[in-house]
Amino acid sequence: MAEPRIIAVLGATGSQGGGLVRAILADPEGGFVARAITRDPSSDAARALADVGVEIVQADITDIDSLIAAFDGAYGAYCVTNYWEILDPEQEIAQAANIARAVTAAGVKHVIWSSLEDTRNWVPLTDERMPTIAGKYKVPHYDTKGESEHYFVESGVPTTFLMTSFYWENMIYFGLGPHPGPDGTLLLSLPLGSAVLPGIAAVDIGANAYEIFREGAPKTTDRIGIAGEHLTGEQMAESLTRALGRPVRYNGVSADAFRAFGFPGAEDLGNMFQFLQEFTDYVTTAHPVAATAARHPGLMTFDEWLAQNANRIPLD
Numbered sequence: 001m002a003e004p005r006i007i008a009v010l011g012a013t014g015s016q017g018g019g020l021v022r023a024i025l026a027d028p029e030g031g032f033v034a035r036a037i038t039r040d041p042s043s044d045a046a047r048a049l050a051d052v053g054v055e056i057v058q059a060d061i062t063d064i065d066s067l068i069a070a071f072d073g074a075y076g077a078y079c080v081t082n083y084w085e086i087l088d089p090e091q092e093i094a095q096a097a098n099i100a101r102a103v104t105a106a107g108v109k110h111v112i113w114s115s116l117e118d119t120r121n122w123v124p125l126t127d128e129r130m131p132t133i134a135g136k137y138k139v140p141h142y143d144t145k146g147e148s149e150h151y152f153v154e155s156g157v158p159t160t161f162l163m164t165s166f167y168w169e170n171m172i173y174f175g176l177g178p179h180p181g182p183d184g185t186l187l188l189s190l191p192l193g194s195a196v197l198p199g200i201a202a203v204d205i206g207a208n209a210y211e212i213f214r215e216g217a218p219k220t221t222d223r224i225g226i227a228g229e230h231l232t233g234e235q236m237a238e239s240l241t242r243a244l245g246r247p248v249r250y251n252g253v254s255a256d257a258f259r260a261f262g263f264p265g266a267e268d269l270g271n272m273f274q275f276l277q278e279f280t281d282y283v284t285t286a287h288p289v290a291a292t293a294a295r296h297p298g299l300m301t302f303d304e305w306l307a308q309n310a311n312r313i314p315l316d
């Protein structure tokens with residue numbers, strides 16, 4: 001049998017890359033092995049991967065030489081940056097540029113770049129329907145990823161731009177789940193109007209990425225959008241009500257009100273929800289559920305995700 005091909009995984013200790021590593025491990029005859037890239041091989045998450053036999057390589061996206069070494073000999077590379085750790089669009093773009101240079105130098109055959117829309121193609125900076133952030137962005141954590149695609153195009157390395165969706169885990173880790181309103185009723189406060197939100201279980205992003213590696217590299221680039229379900233605020237509230245055994249009401253706040261919530265990234269996320277709401281036809285077409293489920297039949301619905309995770313959603 002041919003040697004298994006190595007998929008080098010950035011973010012292997014996190015949600016997206018972790019899902020990919022799990023998908024590779026779950027298919028030992030699939031012809032691929034995972035190489036987990038981490039800044040800290042001694043972390044609990046890295047050690048847990050080492051314990052199940054995953055190769056661990058230390059590298060930092062900000063250190064190009066370490067990245068080139070980490071990609072050396074790999075057939076594929078899953079590439080993701082973590083905007084929310086740095087909260088700095090320019091740094092995230094610089095990280096993407098480093099990654100593209102490193103995959104080129106290492107001769108990687110198929111890259112998946114975890115991308116998102118550059119919303120400025122829909123809402124130019126001159127458009128005042130939403131504030132411009134940091135002088136150059138509408139939705140910084142989206143725009144940076146979309147803008148960075150050109151580095152991969154220019155690299156010539158066959159690259160799939162994977163257009164991910166809102167993780168339902170944001171209800172656990174990002175405070176975007178239901179919270180008690182003034183009368184104690186749980187309110188799911190999102191600025192979605194009556195539009196649907198393409199959402200996904202984070203682990204299903206990696207599972208899709210695995211199938212994309214199995215399908216093979218594009219000649220130059222391609223673009224694949226994914227989602228687990230498209231749900232309105234009302235529908236999510238109904239599912240939450242069933243799963244939590246407590247009434248949850250959708251509270252369709254305005255994007256302005258959401259931006260004023262004041263937590264770090266509130267403006268960015270307020271603009272994101274406004275983009276998702278106002279361009280719902282594009283968004284739902286570009287993040288199709290049926291194609292995602294056809295690629296990965298284990299794709300979870302929101303109800304299935306809630307059955308496993310509802311008790312992890314903080315309700316205070």
Ligand SMILES: NC(=O)c1ccc[n+]([C@@H]2O[C@H](COP(=O)([O-])OP(=O)(O)OC[C@H]3O[C@@H](n4cnc5c(N)ncnc54)[C@H](OP(=O)(O)O)[C@@H]3O)[C@@H](O)[C@H]2O)c1
Nearest residue numbers: 011012013014015016038039060061081082083165166167
């Ligand atoms: N939340 C959502 O709904 C959503 C939806 C779509 C896209 N996204 C995007 O997803 C990205 C985050 O991905 P995630 O949720 O999978 O991350 P995560 O679970 O928060 O984990 C972050 C991962 O990034 C790695 N990492 C961070 N900085 C690094 C560096 N300098 N060098 C090497 N590795 C580094 C970490 O590895 P070590 O700590 O082990 O080094 C860790 O594995 C963000 O950019 C966000 O915009 C989020």
